[in-house]
Amino acid sequence: MSKDFATREENYSKWYNDIVTKADLAENSAVRGCMVIKPYGYSIWEKMQATLDKMFKDTGHENAYFPLFIPKSFFSKEASHVEGFAKECAVVTHYRLKNSPDGKGIIVDEDAKLEEELIVRPTSETIIWDTYRNWIQSYRDLPLLINQWANVVRWEMRTRLFLRTAEFLWQEGHTAHATQQEAIEEAEKMLNVYADFAENFLAIPVLKGVKSENERFAGAVETYCIEALMQDGKALQAGTSHFLGQNFAKAFDVKFTGKDGKQEYVWATSWGVSTRLMGALIMAHSDDNGLVLPPKLAPHQVVIVPIYKTDEEFARLNEKAAEIKKSLEALNIRVKYDNRDTHKPGWKFAEYEFKGVPVRIAIGPRDLENGTVEVARRDTKEKASYQQIDLAHKIEHLLGQIQSNLYQKALSFREQNTTNVDTWDEFVNQIEGKGGFVYAHWDGTKETEEKIKELTKATIRCIPLNNKKEEGKCVLTGKPSTQRVVFARAY
C-alpha cells in the first residue's frame, strides 16, 4: 500500500498537518482556530508538564491559579502591554442568554450586559499584579515565586495546529523580587531551565539570547528567549523569559518596605512555554515516515508486537511478552504490549512507526526457539536481533542512545544551517534559499530591523547571550556594528 501522507519535500506544511492529525495528536474542532488535543498528543504534553513542573518546583516555585477573566480596566494600566495585546482579545460582554422571540434558538439577552467587560486572558500579568499588591508589603514577603498552568486566548487571524491556535495551554511564571539584580537573575535562571528542558528532554538544541526592541514582550524591559531551528530552515521561539523591571509594580502600585524602612516598587519577571513546544518537537525530529519522539517524552517508549499463527503460539508469546514487559517496567521503561488480534503485525509496525514510538520489539515463534527478539529503533529505522538475556538493560541503553542521537542529529542540522554573511546579496540569498540561522551585522536600530523584515521576511531571532564582540558593518545600511545578531524567518 502506498503512503497516504505528504513528505517534507513535497509539501512541508501538509507534512506537518498530516503528522499532527494522522499520529492522533490533535485535530481541528468545531470552534474556529481552536483545536482538540487528542489523548496521544495530550499525554506527550503531560510528560512535558510533569518534567517542567518538577524543574520549577526544584527552583523554588509554587503553583497557583488566577482567573480566566480580566476586567478590561486592568489592561489599560500598563501602556505598552495593552498596546501589544489589544488587537487579539476575546471580550465577554454579557452574562445571560434567552429564548429567541421567534422561537428559533437562543440569543444574547441585551438586558444582561456587564457593567465592565471582561477580557479572556491572553496572559495574566495584569490580574496577577493586581493580586500581588495585597500579597506584598515587606521585603520579608519577597521573593514571590509563582507559576500557573492555564489556558489563554489570543484571537489569531491565522491558526495552525499547536503552532498558533486561538486558545492554547501553557504555563506562566510570575515572580516578584526586592532588587533589580535578583529579578534579572531569575529571568536568566528560568531561561536556563527552558534551555535545559529543550535540549535534554525534547532533544532540541536552542540558542539562548535576548530579543531586540521590536520583538520584545509588551511591557518587558528585556525579553530572553530560546530559539530552535526547524527542518524547513525556519526558526521557532520555543520559550521566553522576561525581565519586567518595575513596569507592572508601578502600574499596579505594588510596593514593599525594605529593611531600611523605605518604600520601593518591586521588580518582576514572567516566563512561559506553551503547547507550541509540541510543534517544535514534531518539526525538529519527525521524518517522512511520521512522528519521531525522543524517548524521554514518548508516552510509550517501547511497543511489543507478537507474531503468531496458532492460538498455542499466541499463548506462549503472551507469556514471554508479559515477562519482557515486566523486566522493562522494573527499569521504569514505559511499555505497551499490543496483543490485539484484529490487526496484523505489519499493520502495527506501520502504525507505531507513524506514531513515533522509539523502540519496537517484535517477537515470534522463531524468537521463542532461539531466545531472541527483533528490536527496531524508530530514529534510524535499523533492525537487529537481540538475545533475550538481559534485554531490559540493553533496551534501556538503546533508549539513551536514541535520545542522544536525536539531539546530535538536530544539532548537526542546525550547524549545517547556520551561516555568517557580510553582504546584503549574501543575506538575501541565504534567507530566500536555504534559510536557517543567519549571523549578520546590524546597526542596532529599529528602522533597519523593520526594513530587513519588510524586504526579506527575516527577523532578528535573538542577540545570543555572551555574544562574541566583533567589529563589522550592518548588512543593510553599512553603518558600524559591534556584533553579529541572528536572523531567520520564523514561525
Add this chain to the structure above:
RNA sequence: CGGGGUGUAGCGUAGUCCGGUCAUCGCGCCUGGUUUGGGACCAGGAGGUCGCAAGUUCGAAUCUUGCCACCCCGACCA
C-alpha cells in the same frame, strides 16, 4: 482582515463547464471464511440533508445570491 483555492459516506475522491437512472471509486467500518516475521485475501453488507440557506427550474451535487468552514499567500502574532 485582504487575495486565491476547496467543501460529495469516518478519510481521500469522480461527477460540476454542458441541469434529467450520477450519487462514482479506493481506504476504513460490519458479517463469515481463509490468513498473520513490514500496512492480508475472498465473498457478502451497512453507511450520504452532495458545507448551510434562499432562489431559478417541470427537475439542482451541477446554475444564481448570501453565509459558514478549512487550506495556501499576505498583514499580525508564542
